[in-house]
Amino acid sequence: MTSASAQPVDFASLPHAELADDGGRAVDAALLVTSDIVGAVAQAVAQNYAVMPTGGLTSAIGSFDYKRETVSGFTGVVAIRPKGAVSPEPAPEGTPPEGLATNQIMVDAQAGKVAAGAGLTFTQVNSFLAEHVGPTARVLVDLTSIGSAYVGGVVATGAMGPMRMRPSSTLEAVVLADGGPARVLSGEDLDQVEGLQGWTGMVAAAVFRFYEVPASEFGLVLPVQGSDVDAVAGLLSYLDPWTRISLPEAGGRLGNNGTVVNGVELVSKDSLEAFVAHAPEPARTKAQGLLQSCEYAGADQLACITGWSEDGIDDVLFSLMDPETETIGGVMIEYGVGFSSGQEMETFRAIREGAPDMARTKARVKPPGKLKPWTSSTDVNVAAPADTGTIAEVLAAYADYRGAIRALGRELATTGIEVELSAYGHLLPHGIDPHHRVTVFAPEGAEAALAGARQAVLACKRTLIHDLLHLTRRSEARITGGEKGLPSLVEIARAGGGENRLPTELKNRLARARTAVMAAPANFTFRAPAELKSAP
Structure with missing residues (x-):
């Protein structure tokens, strides 16, 4: 949608935002939920409101951290949230990315690309791809929270998950709303948005390349001793060949000889114990079994290996195992636990994600x-x-x-x-x-x-x-x-x-971010760190 089509918003009558970040910090702002981000932002900026982009709040660490004096010159603060949907709405054929509503989606199967509104989750995007392209087509945004994190928020945070791939690894373009007409950014200009937490504008839609992955999911949990850093390092070094993902052309198929390790996640034993105390079934029973595996192995951590394969879990285990030592990178598999596609993997994800969720919730x-x-x-x-x-x-x-x-x-x-x-x-x-x-x-x-x-x-x-x-x-x-x-x-x-003590690559990233923030409207930059709002 464009600002020209926006319905007038009475900002003064909006309800207060009942929102808080990961630290429990509440936002002092009105809340607007809209399917037209570009139009809403244009009106907010025109009426001198400071704009607080908000999404699924899956991991809103420090999102609402700003000093009151930084908004004293504004009419007020409005938190703008993309309107979501139970399922994505296909956009009319020929709709450009800047014309998408927050709950709309459009797939170009031939080009291997999908354009999604900011209010959709990546679970919804991948489900749509499975229905309209094929069951193994997906966007490789690898957050563990793909079922709750919004497209717009993921791009804005630059978040990455188990595969350690930033959104820009597969991001083709971003539609940015900053008070004027929609801006479509691509290439190096993505630095003006990714990871900047909405300090330069609000993501209205994004275009991603999608790929084909092997048909089955697997999970393998190995108990390890965190203090034995040599053993854990040996495991990671051994698994490296399976984790190196070389992206094909958009729409292409991932290789790695049929098995791809897309993550090795750490869960500590004490985190697992806290999860067991509050978890529902069947995750609780499975988590108790993993605790027993830790105890039998004398371990205080779990290495949770996940991936895709054309093979079943037994064959995956065999392919990962060193035939000479009958270990995986020197780690004994005697107390390992395997999970395969379907309900088992859903249970596995509940356990893996439950530990950090429990810790964040307790902190609030x-x-x-x-x-x-x-x-x-x-x-x-x-x-x-x-x-x-x-x-x-x-x-x-x-x-x-x-x-x-x-x-x-x-x-x-x-x-x-x-x-x-x-x-x-x-x-x-x-x-x-x-x-x-x-x-x-x-x-x-x-x-x-x-x-x-x-x-x-x-x-x-x-x-x-x-x-x-x-x-x-x-x-x-x-x-x-x-x-x-x-x-x-x-x-x-x-x-x-200080910035000057950083490696050159990181200093350059900070410099690019500073340039983008200093060029952006004050309606968005009020939350940015002082280091990015003036010359070093």
Whole structure:
């Protein structure tokens, strides 16, 4: 849709937005849900409203973090959310991407491309492709939350999942609404949108290339000991050939000899225990079985291997196994658990995604007699060669961080402060980013103690980031940012001692982001970090 076709909006009469980000921070804004993003944004900017793009809020970390004085010159703040749908609505033939409503979709099967409105999820997009192209056609946006994250929000956050592929890996074009006519961006101009959290405008639609994947899904869970970094590194290095995805032409078929490992995910034993305490069936029983596997193996973590294959799970296991050692990368498979397509994989996903969801949910809720919890999660994506020694050094930095946090927890326990650590995340050799969420609980009235604990945790986190930056300076590993786009990169820069201490690739990304933010309307940039709103 275009601004010319927009229905007039009475912003003053809109309801208050009952929305909060991952940290439980509420947004002080009115809420508009619309299928016409371009028209709504144009009206909001014309009436001098600050615009807060919102999507599925699957992972809205820090989305509503801004100082009140930054919006004092605006009429108000309006949160604009794309209107979704139970199922996508096919757009009329010939509709250009900038003409799509937020709940519409259009497929060009011959070109291998699909255009989707900002209010659709990737589960909906892939279901539409399965019906209109074929059962194995899909967009390779690999979030674990493809059933809840909106197309617009995924592009804006630059989020990536188990495959460690940013949306721009398969993104053809983005329709951006920033107050004027719709802007269709492609190529290098995608940097003006991806990962910028809506600081330069709001995504109205996006065009993706789609591909054919092998017919069956599989999951394989191997218990591992997190402190044995050499063993885990050996597993990741061994699996590397199956994880290197070389994208064919749009609409083409992925290769890898019929089996593709599209993720190696970490779930810690304590995260699994928390999940079991609250999970519904059948995931609870399956998760209890995985806990037993950890106990039998003397392990404190699970390596969850997922992928696509033309073979069944038994044949996949055989193809991944080293015939000489009868292990997978040196990890014994005796206590491994396999999952295959269908309901089994749905249960597997519920377990894998349940651990981080549980940790995020707990961090939002104020327990009786306690202050609102404070929480922080690591997000540093490290690309390493398939070299056991280098990967082990990356994992050792995280093991040191876990040790420091646990030691801090023991120290603070005597003061009534509770420190919880939950580990989960991504372990592909070319994208190592295990998230370690720390949540601090303090009794009511202990605000000073909570503030002190927060500073201590952040000091540990800065040490981790510093160690990873130092590692990349003396090895072939490199930091590529974080999976939450520019907020993660800004945090890395701050922890590393400033932008000038970053590798050239990251400094250039920050420079491009700064150029885009400084050129964007103030109606969107009010939430951007200070580092991106002025020259360095």
